[in-house]
Amino acid sequence: MSLKAVSLESDVFLVCLTHALSTEREEVMGLLMGEVDEERILHLSAVTILRRSDKQPDRVEISPEQQTDASIKAEQLAKDLKRPMRVVGWYHSHPHITVWPSHVDVRTQANYQQMDDGFVGLIFSVFNEDKATKHSKIQVTCFQSREVNSSFERVEVPLRIVPSYSISPACLSPLVDLPKILLQEEDEAYSSVSDEERQDLLTRIHNASVYTKSVCHVMEMVSGPLLHNLECRLAANQRRIQGLKEEKAQLQEKLRAYERAKMLPV
Incomplete structure (x- = not known):
């Protein structure tokens, strides 16, 4: 049975979009x-960022171990939150290309649905410039797959983003871990091409320079903006706390004045 709609919490959307914008x-x-739920509406409330085993401009691959780790994490979240929680979807980015899924994406989605018919796919199209306005635009699509004449086609699923007034711990953790995961990917890529015994000096210098540039990119494009955003949220929360304390003090003073007024003789 196909899904009627997908409800995506805004803090989950924030994590996915931040990850998609980390590299073009x-x-x-x-x-x-x-x-x-019983009405066939999928509620997405947590996310886990995966470390790529192969980095390509037109596809992404992850290890089976990471999928297993994600399932274990979902089980732990279900215990912590005391409500059902499991892996029910995947997302990936389309930098500089259309938001619509490719035939590989549709087939991958079909494979996921063979294990769970409620599984859904999200695609974030980023770094696309509108030729008319010269403004960069971001698009998101939500889809499932269905088989038609021995092949698979895309089925668009209505997506609605539910506002949340804070970042839940289930989303804050992967958001904070994002720079570390990106740096792990760069470390693995550098290790795979580094061979000091067989490579000449010029090659070693080139590989080290590319690695340094990649690390600086993560710091400039991800770590710095993420830290600034979290600091701004912290400052906003502190102002909100101070405002609530002042409001509490005012209400308590009104309550005491009311109680004193009741005790006065008529």
Whole structure:
């Protein structure tokens, strides 16, 4: 049975979009967690960012071990939150290309649905410039797959983003871990091409320079803006706390004045 709609919490959307905007050279991927209700509406409330085993501009691959780790994490979240939680979706980015899924994306989605018919796919199209206005635009699509004449086609699923007034711990953790995961990817890529015994000096210098540039990119485009955003949220929360304390003091003073007024003789 197909899904009627997908409800995506805004803090999950924030994590997915931040991950998608972390690089415009290759696709990125992660897994989504939540549960399908009795009305066949999928509620997505948590996300896990996956480390890529192969970085390509037109595809993304992850290891089976990471999928297993995501399932274990979903089980732990279900215990912590005391509500059903499982891996029910995946997302990936389309840098510089259309938001619509490719035939590979549709087939991958079909494979996921063979294990769970409520599984859903999200695609974030980023770094696309509107030729008329010269403004960069971001698009998101939500889809499933269905088989037609021995092939698979895309089925668009209505997507609605539910506002949340804070970042839940289930989303804050992967958001904070994003720079670390990106740096792990760069470390693995550098290790795979580095061979001091067989490479000449010029090659070693080139590889080290590319690695340094990649690390600086993560710091400039991800770590710095993320830290600034979290600091701004912290400052806003502190102002909100101070405002609530002042409001509490005012209400307490009104309550005491009311109680004193009741005790006065008529």
